[in-house]
Amino acid sequence: MARLGSWIEPFPEGIYVKPADAWVDPSEPKARALVTHGHADHARGGHEKVWATAETLAIMECRYGPQDAGCAVAYGEVVRIGAVDVSFVPAGHVLGSAQIVLEHAGERIVVSGDYKRRPDPTCAPFEPVPCDIFVTEATFGLPVFRHPDTPSEMDRLLARLHANPERCVLVGAYALGKAQRVIAELRARGHADPIYIHGALQRLCDLYEEHGVALGDLRPATEAKKDELRGRIVIAPPGALNDRWSRRLPDPITAMASGWMRVRQRARQRNVELPLILSDHADWDELTATIREIAPREVWITHGREDALKHWCALHQIKARELNLVGYEDEDD
Ligand SMILES: [Zn+2]
Ligand SMILES: [Zn+2]
Numbered sequence: 001m002a003r004l005g006s007w008i009e010p011f012p013e014g015i016y017v018k019p020a021d022a023w024v025d026p027s028e029p030k031a032r033a034l035v036t037h038g039h040a041d042h043a044r045g046g047h048e049k050v051w052a053t054a055e056t057l058a059i060m061e062c063r064y065g066p067q068d069a070g071c072a073v074a075y076g077e078v079v080r081i082g083a084v085d086v087s088f089v090p091a092g093h094v095l096g097s098a099q100i101v102l103e104h105a106g107e108r109i110v111v112s113g114d115y116k117r118r119p120d121p122t123c124a125p126f127e128p129v130p131c132d133i134f135v136t137e138a139t140f141g142l143p144v145f146r147h148p149d150t151p152s153e154m155d156r157l158l159a160r161l162h163a164n165p166e167r168c169v170l171v172g173a174y175a176l177g178k179a180q181r182v183i184a185e186l187r188a189r190g191h192a193d194p195i196y197i198h199g200a201l202q203r204l205c206d207l208y209e210e211h212g213v214a215l216g217d218l219r220p221a222t223e224a225k226k227d228e229l230r231g232r233i234v235i236a237p238p239g240a241l242n243d244r245w246s247r248r249l250p251d252p253i254t255a256m257a258s259g260w261m262r263v264r265q266r267a268r269q270r271n272v273e274l275p276l277i278l279s280d281h282a283d284w285d286e287l288t289a290t291i292r293e294i295a296p297r298e299v300w301i302t303h304g305r306e307d308a309l310k311h312w313c314a315l316h317q318i319k320a321r322e323l324n325l326v327g328y329e330d331e332d333d
Contacts, residue, residue, distance in 0.1 A: 036113025055096025
């Protein structure tokens with residue numbers, strides 16, 4: 001009998017699905033690509049043909065221009081590619097993010113892409129799919145990584161804002177996913193004031209709105225007078241936190257929303273005064289609970305902190321393997 005999953009093969013640049021002649025999230029241009037979500041480390045430009053959710057294709061179009069070769073697959077729809085039945089299931093990571101479910105030769109393999117289990121008002125929640133092989137990320141795959149709950153992080157932000165009516169709070173957040181989630185989470189906490197955004201966030205915020213994610217009153221920060229920004233929240237990509245752009249702001253309190261804000265050194269590197277731990281990846285408890293729930297025969301780990309998760313799998317009698325894929329840097333953390 002053939003080895004479990006012998007019909008897919010990991011290469012440094014992605015996972016090759018042989019009977020479909022297609023790659024999952026390849027980091028180099030390929031003839032046929034299945035793309036889990038729109039972050040740049042997973043969705044590269046230049047493939048000849050792409051299967052992804054309509055939202056992911058829209059994000060790719062926003063970043064790389066028209067995707068003529070795009071083939072939209074709805075959640076739950078099954079498409080036959082070569083000799084493989086392929087479906088996309090919500091991953092709860094960012095708008096349109098999907099786990100890719102591959103069925104062939106009586107085996108089911110789920111490639112999770114990036115995922116999280118926390119509620120997120122901007123995307124469909126992760127759905128566990130029973131399978132033979134669960135191919136998982138492990139960005140926060142160490143027991144020290146336990147993300148605090150989201151409402152308490154948002155309340156810390158709002159408390160600091162309200163205590164400093166003469167200043168503004170400048171929140172660094174990645175342009176795809178994190179920025180929109182911070183805005184939607186603030187709205188969910190009852191913050192209805194205008195939120196000012198850096199120009200680099202405009203198109204993706206518009207795209208989220210077009211796909212039904214309400215973000216409330218957003219205004220361009222660049223057009224606002226300094227006084228108008230006092231007592232307001234301003235959101236910008238992390239790269240703008242310490243550059244010239246932020247000088248227009250009234251004595252900003254610098255915050256950043258990222259799972260890595262758990263690590264003090266990372267907050268210091270960016271001169272972050274108010275670190276907000278808000279991650280779009282599963283933390284240690286979510287990774288292990290997900291593996292328990294899915295109960296796969298094997299776990300393959302694509303990227304992140306593989307060692308601890310591999311060890312945990314061994315303790316729980318689950319065969320685990322590191323794939324060491326390259327180029328999956330966290331655009332998103
Ligand atoms: Zn991602
Ligand atoms: Zn990623």
